[in-house]
Amino acid sequence: MDIAQLFLMTRDLERARAFYEALGFTVADEGSRSVEFDTGATLLKLQADFDSETLSQFGLSPPGDARGEGVVVVVEVPDVDAVAERVRAATDGHGGRLLAGPRDVDWGRRLVLVTDPDGYTLELSEPL
Numbered sequence: 581m582d583i584a585q586l587f588l589m590t591r592d593l594e595r596a597r598a599f600y601e602a603l604g605f606t607v608a609d610e611g612s613r614s615v616e617f618d619t620g621a622t623l624l625k626l627q628a629d630f631d632s633e634t635l636s637q638f639g640l641s642p643p644g645d646a647r648g649e650g651v652v653v654v655v656e657v658p659d660v661d662a663v664a665e666r667v668r669a670a671t672d673g674h675g676g677r678l679l680a681g682p683r684d685v686d687w688g689r690r691l692v693l694v695t696d697p698d699g700y701t702l703e704l705s706e707p708l
Contacts (some may be wrong), residue, residue, distance in 0.1 A: 585623040593628040602670035648699030
């Protein structure tokens with residue numbers, strides 16, 4: 581099995597898009613309520629929040645304020661220190677928050693942790 585797409589609902593599509601573009605993601609496709617970034621093996625799709633009625637048709641509830649709790653999206657990058665500079669610019673200008681790093685961790689990676697404007701956590705890392 582392959583994960584074909586990571587689908588994140590967002591309160592503010594334009595703000596989320598600007599954040600991910602500032603990190604260095606490239607838009608692969610866009611619609612009026614979504615934008616997709618090609619990350620290689622998996623598409624990262626940001627989707628403007630659906631209304632309650634649409635969600636209920638699929639047995640889903642609207643995401644709450646803690647929509648990103650428990651979610652960590654790991655993205656391998658070629659140079660964590662270079663990406664860390666883009667992280668600082670993205671969190672300063674487009675929401676989100678720098679949580680940690682860059683630093684080396686015991687499990688053999690150099691990483692920076694950041695939350696996006698909706699509270700999803702990203703680990704941007706490279707192998708040591």
